[in-house]
Amino acid sequence: MALYRRYRPETFAEVIGQSHVTEPLRHALANNRVNHAYLFSGPRGCGKTTSARILARALNCEQAPVADPCGECKSCRDLARGGPGSIDVIEIDAASHGGVDDARDLRERAFFSPVESRYKVYIIDEAHMVSSQGFNALLKLVEEPPPHLKFIFATTEPEKVIGTIRSRTHHYPFRLVPPKVLSTYLEDLCRTEGVALEPTALPLVVRAGGGSVRDTLSVLDQLISGATDDGVSYALAAGLLGYTPDSLLDEVIDAFAAGDGAAVFAAVDKVVETGQDPRRFAEDLLQRLRDLVIVAHVPDALAKGLLEIPGDRAERVENEASRFGKADLTRAAEVVSDGLTELRGATAPRLLLELICARILLPGSDATPDGIQARLDRIERRLSIAEQAPPPAAAAPDPAPAGRGASEVTPPAGRGGSEASDRDPAPAPAGRGGSEVTPPAGRGGSEASDRDPAPAPAGRGGSEATPPAGRGASEASDRDPAPAAGTPGVADVRRVWPDVLDAVRQQRRFTWVMLSQNAQVHSVEGSTVTVGLVNAGARDSFARSGSDKVLIAALVEVLGGTWKVEAIVDPSAAGGSGSGGSGSRGAQPTSPPEPERPAANPGAGGAAAGGPASAAPAGGPPPESPDPSPPFEPDVPAGASDAARPPSSARASADAIAAARASIRAERGADAAYDPDSHADADDPAMDSDGLSHEELLSRTLGAQVIGEVPHE
Template identity: 40%
Template sequence: MAESKYVAIARKWRPQTFNEIVGQDHITRTLTNAIKNGRIHHAFLFIGSRGIGKTTTARILAKALNCASVPGPTVEPCNACDNCLSISAGNNIDVLEIDGASNNGVDDVRSIRENVRMVPTSGRYKIYIIDEVHQLSGPAFNALLKTLEEPPPHAVFIMATTEAHKIPATIISRCQRYDFRRVVVSDIVTLLKKILAKEKLKATDEALYAIARVAEGGVRDAQSILDELITYCDKEITFNDVFEVLGLVNWQCFHDLCDAMLAGNVARQLEIIEEVIAAGKDLSQFVEDILRYYRNLLVCLTVGTSELLLRLPETEMSEMKKRAKQFTVVKLIKLVERFSELVNAYDSQIAQRTALETLLIQLTRVDVDISLDTVMEKLVLLGKGGIASAGGGAVESDTPPNPPEAGPPPDAPAVPANEEKRAIVLGKGADASWRELLRRAGKSAGGLALHLGRSRPVGVDADAVLTLEFEPGAEKARSFFQGETSLKKLEKFLQAETANVRSVYFVTPSQGEPEEESGTPENGAYAAADPPQDMDYSRVMEEPGIAAVLDEFKGEIVEIRDIADNPV
């Protein structure tokens, strides 16, 4: 007797009824109610990512409409009659499955229009299942419009797509839209357990959770991975088998990396990177997994161990929760932000490795790991006048260090409080108008203000073009405004807040116009008698350490105060 041919698990255990579909209850409920109530639409649009049941649901719907064991459409096809069996096999004469990727021309659609008028041969409906419908050409969609709008009573169209945004609105408006969801980890694990029980095989819960996580909500992906692991393993599928077969880094590696960071052990972290590379793992995927790991720690610390958000087995959640408690929220946000910048930032392997090692060293060093909560608290107090610097020490006070002045000098008027939102008229130099603009930027567009504060206005020409000159050492600000999005954001802000600026042009210090001295001392020191409004921001930037501090903390100068040498 000839041996039976092997059938892949994804095909062998493909759902055959609505009840067997996993994780799409909102879809199956709507379709079964439509069949029960006789409200069967002529066009369905199934939308969702790969491997979550779109084509499977289309076949089950076709069987429900054409099952020959009952006198009419049924929510429970028998899967035994000729119609059901041939639809499951994909060779039913009344159910045509069309690949939109290879049959995407207008001639292909014209043939559908010609055949759709023919009555079904053995079933009640002529059903057209068009997969990847978004790949049809524009003329093909246009040719399909009239048929979708007024089809014959025996025709039903079921279209599936992974990219709904590519389908014309005129097509979508003629269909009932069904959005398929990614299947949650617990549902995938339950399904895999059922399959293993039927196959009389075993696997640990940790291994099944790992498979479900890697599948990222795709049932077919999970079944294909399971199929490969069954071939690889002799007896029981274990947690380590999943990572060995898929070429992934074991979760314990990320725990070790985290523990080394908490302990300040840079050497151990670099050793882990070496082990990952020596094992032939993909470094790009490794960096993404690090990002995912710290994201999960952040979720653990802020919202708790939620299976919906973490998609981890209980044992793994316990490990994550234990480590999350050793971080602050600010520290984890910093880690997530920095690793997000690193993902896909480098192409070559050596560049990725160098960048990753450098980042780990920076994030581990004690002198770099400043408590941002403390820094922010002091900065807020500073903005309120609660911290004053005198004689090299920091003194906290509930009262401002300097009494409020009676009023600004006539040549540099401050913006009155009741006119705060009046349009600003910019001129030349860092005057009161420029400082007011920076203050507004800090309130409404904080990220923009960080870099805008590293420049000063040179002047505004007759075409309403503002020329800005970067301060010395403002490399990050220069790079920031080289991006088209940042530049457009700045111009939009200037148009909203100023009366005489519509666009902006940046120059380097060597290109800008020479700044007028205006009696400023040549040595850059400020006389105590000079009012703060007349102080030159560019000269302050020449003070040792100021530019470095601003660049490190991405800060800006919003005010300069003249503090006496002996305030007491």
């Protein structure tokens, strides 16, 4: 016998989840205030017909009036679970006997007295299927029945029962059973049956039943039938019921949190390739997002019992919720909810599921308030990464002489340079080629000036740096220029990589072109970021030009902390321009530099190399540039102190650069008044031409080969 039949309640006390109905009925029976007609309504499988049978047993019990049938008299035994039934209790299925002829036949037989019991009880199931003519035929009988007659109508759609019938009944609405009540009931039932049920499988059974006791018991019966000696496992329940495994949902949620589109679409492909229903996957994803939304708004939701999640899954859900913002989670849930409507009856469900995932990954394309708030959430999460770092370490007490080759370098002072001046108790040596660099001061630097007692001398170089001063320098100084214990992982760095490239662009255009076209984040280990470049030429150019220092400064500005950069060859790092071989031909950017940077040598990075504009050859004023825009000077902002300016010794190669560029202008027929040196940064290692021709400069810097030239107009 099926579980739902074997465990059908025999008293109102055994009916679960319907106390709002059973308690009033028990009181009415005990007080002998019973009506002649009842209407039980509610979803399927919630106890309507069962309660009607219990009511009929209580009415005909020999000990009546009583709240619950005794279970010992003949009437109670006949109507008990598995009993033969009673001739005085008639059940009619209105789905097949709802016509006017059936109603007339019932009316004729209803006037006969009961054979053995006190009342003749008619239980009319699926009452909404009775036709209007059938209800009209019963109307007079239901309105004024003989004393021995009782009616109990059971229906899932009470609004279809005509009003004249409803008005003559006592209406009791049944409800779906709450998940907590149903879970406790199933646990007790499994103990009675001697079947082991994994805690992680129980929520799946309850969810499959949808609050219907009968449907839930049917699902559990099927799982018990197919279970091994170990009982009902999570894998069995998930596979048989068609739910998405938690491991796959965890994978998708982690990918959304990291903004990793490749992992998201790989999960979608896995869903389709394993034969799962895309709509079911979307439903499971929405359920998981619902759990995360609740945890994000109510941190102790699991302790309060708002979520039915086993203990071993609770920590995982809390960690996932902490990686999103509230608005980001809410927007993702709304996107999936709207997509479920589109998936209903779709001819290309995989395509629609991928579009849903794409909309979640791109809040920037959403101009609604929810999309804007989601972007703000992501910015706040990036800032919180640095806020978890410890306070900056104290600097060395004794200053070292300035010069090249120093092991630690403090940045040049610039806009708001008072931040760095108060941060370190003693100045550090300035120079190039050092192993650690503290960032130059920038706008908003007055915030750090309250913390650091002494200014630091200017200098450049080094493989480690704190953020350069510039836009948002005060935020970087507040976050932490010192190494942090909770260093972001590769997913975090990839997520903020566009912001890092923006910061690089503001400092040096040459480095920005190289990274945006020919590089990608390969891995992150501790505080070391490994960058993969498309070929050996690009990697060597990256190292020789000092671009690693620019990238370090940008990482510190965006993420805080102290970073190291390593460059490797990774052919898959080619950007929109593709990648060259490993020989002398490197990847070239697809678009030229912006108009304000008319550098003749693209390998040298033009005027974006950092530092002030170079002067013209000695003995005369600099020639006018045809470009009316001001020179690009990201490394030494306007208003910087003299200490921030490059030393005169660093301009020793300016004459060689000017000679090489004069040769280029002569070949191209350039106007004599055009002098790119007015935009050059003599302190940029990438600009050291050593008297080479422009073809040699391109080959040495970018690994390029000149195959032709267009005359300059």
